[in-house]
Amino acid sequence: MNRTRFISTRQKDWYRFRQLLGRAEQLRLTKLGGEEVSEFSRLFRALCYDLAVVRSRDWGVELERRLNDLVVRGHSLYYRAPPGGKARAVADFLLTGFPRLLRENQGYFWVALALFTIPGLIAGVLIGLNPELAERMMSPEALGQMESMHSTNVRSGGLFTGKEVGMTGFYIANNVGIAFRCFALGILFGIGTAILLVYNSLVIGAVSGYLAAKGHAMPFFSFVISHGAFELTAIVISGAAGLVLGRAIVHPGQRTRVEALRVRGLVAIKLAAGAGAMLGVAAFVEGFWSPSGVPMVAKFIVGTLLWVTVIAYLALAGRRGETTPEGETP
Amino acid sequence: MVAPPDAIATPIDSHVHVETPENVWLSFRPAGLGPRMWAYFIDFCIGIGIIIVLAIVVSLLSPILQISAAHQGILAVGSFAVMFFYYVLFEYFWDGRSPGKKAARIRVIKVAGYPISFWDAFLRNLLRTADMLLPFYGVGMLVMLGTRRMQRLGDLVAGTFVVHEEREVVRGYPPWVHGVPAIPTSEMSHAYQPSERTLDLIETFLTRAQRLSRERADEIAHILAGPLRDKLGYWDPNNEHLQSPGWFLLRVLRTFVYPPTDSQPGHHVPLPSLPVPPPSSSPYGQYQSGGEGPYGGSGAPPTSAPPAVPSHPSWGPK
Numbered sequence: 243m244n245r246t247r248f249i250s251t252r253q254k255d256w257y258r259f260r261q262l263l264g265r266a267e268q269l270r271l272t273k274l275g276g277e278e279v280s281e282f283s284r285l286f287r288a289l290c291y292d293l294a295v296v297r298s299r300d301w302g303v304e305l306e307r308r309l310n311d312l313v314v315r316g317h318s319l320y321y322r323a324p325p326g327g328k329a330r331a332v333a334d335f336l337l338t339g340f341p342r343l344l345r346e347n348q349g350y351f352w353v354a355l356a357l358f359t360i361p362g363l364i365a366g367v368l369i370g371l372n373p374e375l376a377e378r379m380m381s382p383e384a385l386g387q388m389e390s391m392h393s394t395n396v397r398s399g400g401l402f403t404g405k406e407v408g409m410t411g412f413y414i415a416n417n418v419g420i421a422f423r424c425f426a427l428g429i430l431f432g433i434g435t436a437i438l439l440v441y442n443s444l445v446i447g448a449v450s451g452y453l454a455a456k457g458h459a460m461p462f463f464s465f466v467i468s469h470g471a472f473e474l475t476a477i478v479i480s481g482a483a484g485l486v487l488g489r490a491i492v493h494p495g496q497r498t499r500v501e502a503l504r505v506r507g508l509v510a511i512k513l514a515a516g517a518g519a520m521l522g523v524a525a526f527v528e529g530f531w532s533p534s535g536v537p538m539v540a541k542f543i544v545g546t547l548l549w550v551t552v553i554a555y556l557a558l559a560g561r562r563g564e565t566t567p568e569g570e571t572p
Numbered sequence: 573m574v575a576p577p578d579a580i581a582t583p584i585d586s587h588v589h590v591e592t593p594e595n596v597w598l599s600f601r602p603a604g605l606g607p608r609m610w611a612y613f614i615d616f617c618i619g620i621g622i623i624i625v626l627a628i629v630v631s632l633l634s635p636i637l638q639i640s641a642a643h644q645g646i647l648a649v650g651s652f653a654v655m656f657f658y659y660v661l662f663e664y665f666w667d668g669r670s671p672g673k674k675a676a677r678i679r680v681i682k683v684a685g686y687p688i689s690f691w692d693a694f695l696r697n698l699l700r701t702a703d704m705l706l707p708f709y710g711v712g713m714l715v716m717l718g719t720r721r722m723q724r725l726g727d728l729v730a731g732t733f734v735v736h737e738e739r740e741v742v743r744g745y746p747p748w749v750h751g752v753p754a755i756p757t758s759e760m761s762h763a764y765q766p767s768e769r770t771l772d773l774i775e776t777f778l779t780r781a782q783r784l785s786r787e788r789a790d791e792i793a794h795i796l797a798g799p800l801r802d803k804l805g806y807w808d809p810n811n812e813h814l815q816s817p818g819w820f821l822l823r824v825l826r827t828f829v830y831p832p833t834d835s836q837p838g839h840h841v842p843l844p845s846l847p848v849p850p851p852s853s854s855p856y857g858q859y860q861s862g863g864e865g866p867y868g869g870s871g872a873p874p875t876s877a878p879p880a881v882p883s884h885p886s887w888g889p890k
Binding site for chain 2: 244245246247286287290291293294297299300301310313314317318321322405406407408409410411412414415416418419422423425426427429430434487500503504507508510511512514515529
């Protein structure tokens with residue numbers, strides 16, 4: 243068959259395919275009628291064959307490029323992720339996928355937990371025994387501000403002043419930002435993540451120790467306990483996500499580094515996304531509940547319940563129907 | 573016949589090849605720094621614009637709705653969302669294109685050639701933090717320059733890369749036919765119509781001859797040129813079939829397969845007229861006069877335009 247003849251016989255199909263493509267790209271493949279879909283798939287395979295023919299006969303770069311372009315568009319339409327309920331996918335992820343994934347990769351979680359608690363505990367105990375040390379870490383003004391802020395249990399004026407919304411927004415932006423950075427910097431061999439974890443740990447430890455030493459322990463801890471359940475855990479999880487990335491670079495195992503990053507990166511981003519969602523919850527608790535005028539006892543009780551909930555969620559959710567871990571064990 | 577592209581030792585262009593389940597390979601052109609920086613610039617401006625508009629709206633509304641205390645928080649969430657989710661959402665819902673990428677005609681795809689998923693979009697965009705570690709995406713740029721698909725760190729981890737969107741208008745016939753004078757009927761004494769197989773052979777030969785030296789191509793063309801001239805009864809004033817037989821075959825092809833004026837009956841699409849290549853200003857003119865291209869330069873009759881059109885690297889001399 244001659245090139246001209248080839249083009250003139252096949253052209254009709256190409257036009258038809260392009261027509262279907264145009265419609266499908268706007269509507270998604272699922273919205274085409276059944277017959278159209280099977281026509282699409284038939285034409286697509288024919289087009290792939292045409293492209294191979296044009297290549298093997300060397301029938302010109304221009305023609306090849308056009309067919310290549312059509313096949314690329316068809317390919318990307320044909321092999322996309324299956325359509326499905328997005329809300330359902332989100333719910334599934336939060337209810338089962340995320341806690342399962344975390345349990346599969348719990349080694350990273352324990353390491354991140356150690357990085358996030360040990361320096362803070364040491365700093366907290368030292369400063370609690372000797373409050374002057376706190377000034378080596380933070381300026382006196384910042385400490386003074388902390389002290390005045392946490393010397394009382396109640397901080398909001400009324401039931402709803404709008405300040406809660408403001409603070410919630412601030413907490414979301416700030417904390418989720420930190421968590422995402424903590425994850426992303428893991429790609430620097432895990433060092434970036436480790437530094438962020440240790441740094442935040444030291445600051446939190448120092449502030450707690452200082453306030454405890456100054457006698458504000460009760461108001462402070464009653465403030466922190468509720469949202470801390472979500473916030474502190476989520477920071478540790480985002481740290482774990484960063485460490486997943488870091489380990490893929492430092493110790494890729496049987497894979498090349500890029501391959502290891504690609505495989506483990508998916509795990510890491512899911513952990514980071516879950517941590518982000520937890521921080522979103524934490525921000526609302528921190529904005530509305532923690533500073534509210536509820537008696538301290540109630541805050542301690544609710545806070546404890548929240549801790550139990552979070553731990554139970556991470557440890558138990560999705561246990562039923564759990565299969566063997568997909569990823570490699572740490 | 574078709575060598576799988578990976579078998580070619582060192583590719584001379586930047587195309588990236590992906591094999592599909594249909595056993596054809598697709599070629600993609602990775603987008604380099606230029607278009608990506610342009611896209612980033614546009615997206616950056618849009619992001620700033622969104623935050624400014626949000627700030628104006630909030631400051632106008634806050635006295636009315638009594639939300640002045642929430643003002644800061646709303647802005648904080650807004651800029652946070654723009655910073656982290658602008659790209660994620662656009663790239664996910666628009667098949668790998670943010671508004672800036674759309675304007676720059678580039679798109680993010682998976683290295684296997686299909687569209688990115690939500691997690692890919694999320695991953696490659698959260699890792700911007702790491703790519704931005706040195707000023708002006710320094711880390712990202714360095715990594716991009718070192719990878720064949722021009723991926724920054726986020727792309728490497730997500731298994732994605734950014735490609736040019738090809739939307740090329742196609743010409744009906746090979747560019748090197750352009751400007752070749754057909755053989756006038758008055759110069760042929762026999763009403764001979766070359767068979768389809770012959771014409772096909774000529775076309776295939778001429779396509780491949782672009783990669784041969786002119787001498788070698790003429791040597792091969794010579795085998796067919798003589799008998800063909802006899803059958804056509806072409807009186808050949810310049811003794812073309814001996815002097816440059818390849819050129820003669822090209823004119824035959826032009827006469828019978830790609831007639832210059834009237835398109836053939838039954839042809840679905842009229843052959844579009846081609847832009848005339850710049851005669852000597854193009855850098856390829858020198859190659860042709862240097863005699864490197866098979867049918868360019870000194871061998872061709874001086875009356876006609878050089879046949880080789882440098883529209884694509886593979887048409888140029890190799």
